[in-house]
Amino acid sequence: MTDGNGTTTETYERHDFDVIVIGAGGAGLRAAIAAREEGMRTAIVCKSLFGKAHTVMAEGGAAAALGNVNPKDNWKVHFRDTMRGGKFLNNYRMAELHAKEAPQRVWELETYGALFDRTKDGRISQRNFGGHEYPRLAHVGDRTGLELIRTLQQKIVSLQQEDFRETGDYESRIKVFAECTVTELIKDGDRISGAFGYWRENGRFLVFSAPAVILATGGIGKSFKVTSNSWEYTGDGHALALRAGASLINMEFVQFHPTGMVSPPSVKGILVTESVRGDGGVLKNSEGERFMFNYIPDVFKAQYATSAEEADKWYTDPDNNRRPPELLPRDEVARAINSEVKAGRGSPSGGVFLDIASRLPAAEIQRKLPSMYHQFKELADVDITAEPMEVGPTCHYVMGGVEVDADTQQSRVPGLYAAGEVSGGMHGSNRLGGNSLSDLLVFGMRAGVAAAQYVGSLGGTRPAVSEETVAAATEAALAPFAIQGGENAFTIQQDLQQSMNDLVGIIRKAEEVEQALLTLQDLRGRVAKVSVAGGRVFNPGWHLALDLRNMLLVSECVAKAALERTESRGGHTRDDHPAMESEWRKINLVLSLTSTGRLEDETVGLERQPVPTMPTELLQLFEWGELSKYMTPEELEGLPGATKMAPLPESEGA
Amino acid sequence: MGYDHHFRVWRGDDTGGELDDFSVEVNDGEVVLDIIHRLQATQAPDLAVRWNCKAGKCGSCSAEVNGKPRLMCMTRMSTFDKDEVVTVTPIRTFPVIRDLVTDVSYNYEKAREIPSFVPPADLAPGEYRMQQVDVERSQEFRKCIECFMCNNVCHVIRDHEENKEQFAGPRYLMRVAELDMHPLDQADRQHEAQEQHGLGMCNITKCCTEVCPEHIKITDNALIPMKERVVDRRYDPLVWLGNKILRRTPDRDRSSTTD
């Protein structure tokens, strides 16, 4: 299966760098800034135009315990909230670093020129969000992601201007390769030596040679039919890592955001920010009932209000009232909505009602939630200041990702790093809103610094890119052109999305997941035979044909892990195993490729691996009573000084 | 519910092209981008188009719909009569790559020519204090999603390739205003816009403001205030003299004030 002209005639551009960052969202840009500041010649490669990565869409804010709105907030409270949100499956060290370093990373953005909304005394304002004990999300209205990505983009430009003054060339130290897709990572022995990709604009190939590659490619949501994610989210980084010999963890945990638009059909899945609830919005069923009070799980009983009166008082007096249950972690709210709809109490278009109109004056809604106002007005003819929205769950975020070292973000493969949504562990079984933007900054920077140190440690001996690997990558990329009369990639994508949505969606059962695995097997055969119309110049059909291979591989990882985990926790709900089991809390499911080669020959293997145990000083941040809901009796017994861990008084904000 | 609509889409590349006719299904609530995607999935799998968010947030899907610059993802099909032909063509001011995709590198080059934010040297991260009212002016401009439609309609460059060199376009003139109004920016930007980015070529037609999907008042809030300040300084003989004397080389070296 070679290109008609033979692949040997194919030419390619070659670029030598110290560090290649794949991805220009928050994680990639922060990593590139760090690598450049460490003196590395750095390339940023991304599939879209510069400044259009997924991060641009983030609305609500970036979580950091700045303590600007409630001075009681600090890293310990943030750490606790993150672990609770992830149902204690998180990599504790990542959660700890994240909580400690997020404030510094957010403040740093101001030195790059960011303009967050302010408190009365001129500091960065912070808003409430689900699962966060105190107002914690630094934000700019409901367009925080735009501010974040633009700020980082402008910082990159300022570094390029610095380099221009010094060298006369803007791109002497950081070069952006926009609309360029990486299809393979290249290795020399067991170490990374570069990457292979194509220009979307003209279909020509490029080879990057570099000893370090940082994956910052974001998520996998495009494998599901109803999603808030864009065409870019085909799980490329996850798949590239697997094929390079790295491992993925926690892939069974996929976050379904409780509030996506449901109507009209063409906008189904588009996100309705959690800020609507953070700012006072409530969820109601078709009977007008504020149903979330019926869905407070045991582990959260202590922190959430049981009556509307108490919940409403919390907005003005959070110290003496418990939080409204609309602000439970996302997995809880999404399941609750799903149950209401199933029970026949849904809205006309199959969601529930989200009401902010009766809760805030119209002018305030327009000021606090301008893009939501705009979005509903323009896309659904709904005026959110006058009537409720209809909302339902939408696939939003993948907790699972490349298994990395907590401090350096290095994967199992020397020279390969991962940061942001493509990495796994930080969020455990469920991510709290706002914890992604901060994650991008904290671990993006760490990955950039660690990659630079690694490159520095190599001295003069750099791993090489061999001609054979380039030839093989070229052949694989051109394969779809050689096939005549095969299927259209778009049809296969729709079938994949439908299967994942129906069979490995928000509520799962063994038989259905098994069915999904069979379907995926079948789709593999179809993808191998996909054919492409047209040429190589900006051809979306070809691009998708290549992305499909990644979508399939990653979907299989999700399904395999979902079948294996016979419990319900966070972003993984098993209808046939509805309980959360302490024994399962100790286990991470790790996926890797056991055989490689052509798509048809790739086999995904699954192993169980212990979740790292929290050291005593972190365990002591929790009440005994709370830990006992998550941990096994043996674990609890084994804790040093367990019996002496007295519960903290409620007022200390446990 | 669905019906068939007559679409014309420009197809071609830098060597030329033509409008192709399609009859394509349209359903309730759909936007132009949905229809383009349906064409890709059913009739023209290699139809080139840019998009990301499908919610008016990323500024990728700019095109001209019946001759007007629009975000395709925010243009509802219900705004057209069922028998009205919908014609979709690429943004005109920038060179075509293929079909609806144009080469927007002009914008990125201009972005790089605007001197960056200069942070106050004496404030550490975390020490910045600004009032909401003071940040709001620049925040308005930071709503920009870089759809480049304002640059596309501005007549200074729309039909005048030769002006592109000297003119940053409304998007990047606005960036200068944004930095100028930033409460803590330390650079002196009084003349930057006028002398290096072509503010003088703007004759405040407001076409840019009219197309901005973010409803940013580019002309009134960014361009005119900058023009007024430039005029104030220019005709003030003292300032004028001072400028002449203190004027540095064209590549005004700002390294003494930066980083």
Ligand SMILES: Cc1cc2nc3c(=O)[nH]c(=O)nc-3n(C[C@H](O)[C@H](O)[C@H](O)COP(=O)(O)OP(=O)(O)OC[C@H]3O[C@@H](n4cnc5c(N)ncnc54)[C@H](O)[C@@H]3O)c2cc1C
């Ligand atoms: C609508 C929406 C709202 C959200 N709101 C919030 C919020 O308020 N707070 C919060 O914390 N989180 C929020 N999130 C989640 C958060 O925005 C994302 O998790 C985060 O932005 C991911 O950032 P990233 O840097 O990991 O990747 P991205 O920003 O997605 O960037 C990925 C980059 O990788 C590139 N790429 C991918 N594959 C390849 C390839 N093969 N070759 C080359 N380049 C490639 C892409 O082009 C892109 O540049 C939201 C998400 C959505 C969808």
Ligand code: SF4
């Ligand atoms: S107001 Fe100025 S910048 Fe805007 S379109 Fe008119 S001439 Fe161009």
Ligand code: SF4
């Ligand atoms: S100012 Fe408005 S029209 Fe111009 S690029 Fe920004 S969002 Fe688009």
Ligand code: FES
């Ligand atoms: S696709 Fe993002 S603005 Fe249209």
